[in-house]
Amino acid sequence: MILSTQYYRPPFPQQHRWDEDLRTIRATGFDAIYVTATWSWVEPAPGEYVFDDYERLFAAAEREGLRVIVNLWSEIQPTWVEREIPGSAMIDHTGKPVVSSHMTYTQFGLTPGSCTDHPEVRKRAGDFLSAFVSHFAGAPALHVWDCWNEMRFMSQADGHVCFCEHTQRGFQSWLQDRYPTLDALNAAWQRRYRSWEDVLPGRLPTRTYTDAMAQAAWLMHRTLRDLRWRSETVRAADPSVPVIAHAAFPATSNTGEFFDWEPPLARGDDWELAEVVDAFGSSHFPAWLHPSPADFGARLEASRCATGDKPYWISELQGGAAASGMQGQVPVHGDRQARWVWNGVARGVKGINFWCWRDETFGRESAGYGIVGEDGHREERLAALARCAELFRAHEPLLDAYKPAQPEVGVVFVPGTYHLDWASYLPWALSSDDDVQFQAGHSVQAYMWALERTQVPYDVVHPSDADALDRYRVLFMPWPLVTDPALTPRLLDWVRAGGTLLTEAELDAFDDAGLYRYPGERPFAQALGLEPIGRRPLDGRTLAFELDDVRGELRAGTWVEPQRLGADATALASDERGASIVRRRLGAGTVVAVGTYAGTPYYKQRYADFERFVEAVVHGAGATPAIRCDASDGEVVQWRFGRSGETPLLFVINEGEAVDARFTLAAGLVPAGACEDLASGRTLDVVAENGVSSLTVPLDAGGYHVVRFGAAS
Numbered sequence: 001m002i003l004s005t006q007y008y009r010p011p012f013p014q015q016h017r018w019d020e021d022l023r024t025i026r027a028t029g030f031d032a033i034y035v036t037a038t039w040s041w042v043e044p045a046p047g048e049y050v051f052d053d054y055e056r057l058f059a060a061a062e063r064e065g066l067r068v069i070v071n072l073w074s075e076i077q078p079t080w081v082e083r084e085i086p087g088s089a090m091i092d093h094t095g096k097p098v099v100s101s102h103m104t105y106t107q108f109g110l111t112p113g114s115c116t117d118h119p120e121v122r123k124r125a126g127d128f129l130s131a132f133v134s135h136f137a138g139a140p141a142l143h144v145w146d147c148w149n150e151m152r153f154m155s156q157a158d159g160h161v162c163f164c165e166h167t168q169r170g171f172q173s174w175l176q177d178r179y180p181t182l183d184a185l186n187a188a189w190q191r192r193y194r195s196w197e198d199v200l201p202g203r204l205p206t207r208t209y210t211d212a213m214a215q216a217a218w219l220m221h222r223t224l225r226d227l228r229w230r231s232e233t234v235r236a237a238d239p240s241v242p243v244i245a246h247a248a249f250p251a252t253s254n255t256g257e258f259f260d261w262e263p264p265l266a267r268g269d270d271w272e273l274a275e276v277v278d279a280f281g282s283s284h285f286p287a288w289l290h291p292s293p294a295d296f297g298a299r300l301e302a303s304r305c306a307t308g309d310k311p312y313w314i315s316e317l318q319g320g321a322a323a324s325g326m327q328g329q330v331p332v333h334g335d336r337q338a339r340w341v342w343n344g345v346a347r348g349v350k351g352i353n354f355w356c357w358r359d360e361t362f363g364r365e366s367a368g369y370g371i372v373g374e375d376g377h378r379e380e381r382l383a384a385l386a387r388c389a390e391l392f393r394a395h396e397p398l399l400d401a402y403k404p405a406q407p408e409v410g411v412v413f414v415p416g417t418y419h420l421d422w423a424s425y426l427p428w429a430l431s432s433d434d435d436v437q438f439q440a441g442h443s444v445q446a447y448m449w450a451l452e453r454t455q456v457p458y459d460v461v462h463p464s465d466a467d468a469l470d471r472y473r474v475l476f477m478p479w480p481l482v483t484d485p486a487l488t489p490r491l492l493d494w495v496r497a498g499g500t501l502l503t504e505a506e507l508d509a510f511d512d513a514g515l516y517r518y519p520g521e522r523p524f525a526q527a528l529g530l531e532p533i534g535r536r537p538l539d540g541r542t543l544a545f546e547l548d549d550v551r552g553e554l555r556a557g558t559w560v561e562p563q564r565l566g567a568d569a570t571a572l573a574s575d576e577r578g579a580s581i582v583r584r585r586l587g588a589g590t591v592v593a594v595g596t597y598a599g600t601p602y603y604k605q606r607y608a609d610f611e612r613f614v615e616a617v618v619h620g621a622g623a624t625p626a627i628r629c630d631a632s633d634g635e636v637v638q639w640r641f642g643r644s645g646e647t648p649l650l651f652v653i654n655e656g657e658a659v660d661a662r663f664t665l666a667a668g669l670v671p672a673g674a675c676e677d678l679a680s681g682r683t684l685d686v687v688a689e690n691g692v693s694s695l696t697v698p699l700d701a702g703g704y705h706v707v708r709f710g711a712a713s
Contacts, residue, residue: 001392004032006356010041022064029389032067038076039128040109058141067143074125075152077113088114088121092159093203105365112157117166126233133237147230150248151267171201171218205423209514212423216263223268228276246281246315250302255441264418270306271462281313287330288322294452300347305460313351314344321375323368331375334384335702339653341388342704346640346651348404404642408473408623410461411447416482443478446599450614453634466490474500474621478599480507488524496587500621504594505561528591531564543580545573550616552609557600626666650707654699665693670709678706
């Protein structure tokens with residue numbers, strides 16, 4: 001376990017503060033500091049590299065026994081780049097050169113900068129990376145290279161980018177890798193191109209789905225290509241130190257709604273990105289951007305699943321009250337911050353870095369984020385973090401080896417659905433509903449939140465997981481208008497072998513070029529035996545369902561798509577329009593087709609019947625969790641179970657008041673007898689009766705608990 005804090009983003013904090021700060025950081029129990037190496041600061045004139053401040057900071061960290069993690073920011077460019085390389089500016093969607101400016105919270109350095117698809121810009125950026133890494137390779141305090149901060153490349157562009165000749169050639173080359181001939185692209189896109197030079201990226205959404213989706217998919221690929229280039233450049237200069245990277249937010253939350261001019265997943269597909277680095281992470285600011293415990297948990301799970309078997313990090317965790325211009329923000333209490341830490345550990349995190357140590361001093365983020373910031377809770381944060389660090393060190397081998405148990409439930413994430421959603425939105429009067437954007441991402445998140453709130457552990461399942469579906473009993477496939485041809489054949493086999501698949505309306509309705517398919521021409525839906533009969537407008541009614549012994553009402557979203565009741569199908573909800581929820585047997589498995597987007601209204605407002613429906617699908621598939629808690633609201637009590645080697649561990653996070661929580665555990669899951677809560681030091685007892693084990697854990701108000709089974713002191 002690595003516990004670190006962001007410390008130096010030049011020239012903040014000033015050097016006269018370093019020695020005292022580093023002593024306090026070490027005394028609190030931190031292992032490392034993050035330092036930001038911005039290209040603009042390190043190379044203020046062409047070929048003139050200035051390392052003296054970093055050298056002093058490395059030496060000071062070494063004296064205090066702190067390791068150094070370097071975050072390389074080549075995307076914050078020197079002021080001289082465009083002057084030295086004329087014509088290298090990014091080109092926006094209107095054909096105009098982008099005028100770069102100083103980063104809003106970095107103080108010195110231009111963004112978005114010149115286009116790194118320009119060969120000379122890429123060479124200069126690579127020279128900076130190589131120079132910095134080579135200079136500090138072998139430094140005793142050096143721990144890790146973080147080669148890309150939040151995958152930024154279009155911040156402050158003030159338009160869609162980039163459409164320069166170099167990026168357009170990259171787009172065409174990428175298409176040629178996907179389509180072996182121009183005729184093949186013409187067949188897929190239903191066009192009559194005669195030259196690859198005429199195949200240009202989409203400038204805006206809402207023109208054609210084909211062009212917009214291709215542009216979004218290209219930008220996603222471009223980020224992967226650039227991360228590979230960065231990581232390879234760093235490894236070439238220092239092959240002995242791990243290279244990591246981190247995203248601004250998990251891919252499932254990268255809907256395109258947070259930044260102007262940024263399409264969904266333009267910062268990359270985390271499952272692909274994690275493949276080219278040694279560890280991967282994401283930023284999380286739970287008292288600012290996503291205050292719901294369920295949302296924070298969902299973001300952690302998405303990062304965990306994307307990173308796979310590699311270590312995953314909380315690469316930026318909120319240190320103090322956020323700042324975003326001149327507005328008040330929620331303070332960060334020490335106990336809440338400690339719950340974030342242990343929630344991450346419970347879900348398999350191996351590194352946690354706080355943003356940041358001191359309150360920031362630049363731009364709209366000034367007076368915010370500091371662990372030792374002035375929001376009135378500095379001392380309690382330091383005490384809480386010191387206690388976390390103490391537990392980390394006392395149980396380091398146990399926590400390092402811990403892995404969460406494999407869930408039997410998954411939520412399917414298909415990047416193409418996000419691209420279609422972005423391509424389809426009309427932000428003006430022709431749109432009948434001004435609240436329909438981001439449906440794909442909100443639907444995925446809604447099912448994740450429902451599973452969090454019903455305390456059902458789950459994975460996020462990506463098309464690259466197609467060969468590992470056998471680990472699941474039930475999969476939820478929200479907003480499935482685009483499917484992935486690498487995934488659907490395996491999904492079909494998996495259902496026939498006994499899996500339960502829940503889908504929503506218009507399954508398989510568009511191909512990956514954004515072309516609509518009539519209901520009878522959708523290969524995956526047809527293979528599942530589903531027979532939709534077209535969209536019907538919402539009329540304010542809910543879908544009254546009966547699933548096994550569970551009854552309730554689902555709120556409808558966007559439209560209702562009734563189904564014909566074919567062979568082996570039964571209606572779970574119906575009215576005069578037809579069967580709006582259908583369950584169908586397929587081989588040894590089951591398909592539950594929900595004829596609306598049930599996740600979107602739940603995303604807007606939590607309600608119990610949606611959660612009851614999701615739980616009923618889980619239980620009906622035989623995927624009931626091996627652990628159940630009588631404090632059953634996952635917004636209040638969150639838990640995760642797993643093993644460290646052969647040792648079972650149960651982590652419990654309590655957002656509420658003190659309560660004795662009773663956990664019922666499947667037979668044989670843990671040994672009966674005494675166990676220990678490592679956080680409180682209490683000895684607990686697993687009681688076995690009639691083949692069922694139970695454990696009562698006294699939950700502290702706003703506390704966290706780590707129960708180690710079979711080993712009580």
